[in-house]
Amino acid sequence: MKSGQAISPELREWVAAQLAAGHSVPSLRASMRAAGWHDDAADAALQGIEMQAAAGVAVEPPSARMPGPDLSVSPLYVDAGDRRVQVLQTMQLPRVIVFGDLLSDDECEGLIAAARQRLARSLTVETQTGGEALNVDRTSDGMFFERGENAIVAQLERRIAALLRWPVEFGEGLQVLRYAPGAQYRPHYDYFDPGEPGTPTILRRGGQRVATLVMYLHEPEQGGATSFPDVGLEVAPKRGTGVFFSYDRPDPATRTLHGGAPVLAGEKWVATKWLREREFT
Structure with missing residues (x-):
């Protein structure tokens, strides 16, 4: 995987948005490669989405808000x-x-x-x-x-x-x-x-x-x-x-x-x- 590039929720949101706009999974994989992502990183970002798309299941971006406590200051x-x-x-x-x-x-x-x-x-x-x-x-x-x-x-x-x-x-x-x-x-x-x-x-x-x-x-x-x-x-x-x-x-x-x-x-x-x-x- 390209150093320093994590598979973040924001990246998955981008993937889902591109799919919603009509772009195919292969075209997204090609775009990620062109941007410098290695194959394993692209596969991780697209994991599960290609299967859903092939089955005709709508792919929606993950929710930006999630349940959980505020641990930003590492509280005990x-x-x-x-x-x-x-x-x-x-x-x-x-x-x-x-x-x-x-x-x-x-x-x-x-x-x-x-x-x-x-x-x-x-x-x-x-x-x-x-x-x-x-x-x-x-x-x-x-x-x-x-x-x-x-x-x-x-x-x-x-x-x-x-x-x-x-x-x-x-x-x-x-x-x-x-x-x-x-x-x-x-x-x-x-x-x-x-x-x-x-x-x-x-x-x-x-x-x-x-x-x-x-x-x-x-x-x-x-x-x-x-x-x-x-x-x-x-x-x-x-x-x-x-x-x-x-x-x-x-x-x-x-x-x-x-x-x-x-x-x-x-x-x-x-x-x-x-x-x-x-x-x-």
Whole structure:
């Protein structure tokens, strides 16, 4: 790759704008080569776009605004309104932030108690139809809270909105999952594949997912880490902490492939908040 030239969001916006103007992917690759970009850099910038274009899927520029805390001065703590949250670890690509002391023990216990009575085998979004279905890659039990369903959920949603600077209304309902020994969720992406036939139906409810926050409510004795295999990162499921990651386009180039490693002993409970581009209805 040409020295000093990163594949930035601005470059991808330029690529998307040129495609929208009617230029072909091969012509863009030729233009980048003429401007001094090496082949591997051009391929990285165009990754995923050529496949979408061939499938007739509209390619739109990534959103300039993304959820996330202000870390411009490398703070050790971030004000989340009603709580001071620790910044334990950060990564740029993928954009990952590990938060400490995000939930109190009482909040963790309260969410588990409220969720326990409604657990069922976890479903995943079915992008073929836009509905939900069982997935052999996901072996947890789970349930969803409606936004603001009870006092703990409403308080946590306000805290997340303040921490990540993203409106409460742009969030899906909070999902709580229980992983028994042996349960896992194999590596996957959280965004909705633009090439799948059910995706337009899903996007009507609030646009694409742009970020995920996984919060650990109960830690297992062994196993259960959240892994990012593309970058060799594992986040230990410590109670009260959370791992946030964002993805500015529905593309593997975001490197947000992630999974829940098998629980080897004990139980793992997590709460997940997915954030959309706009109000989720």
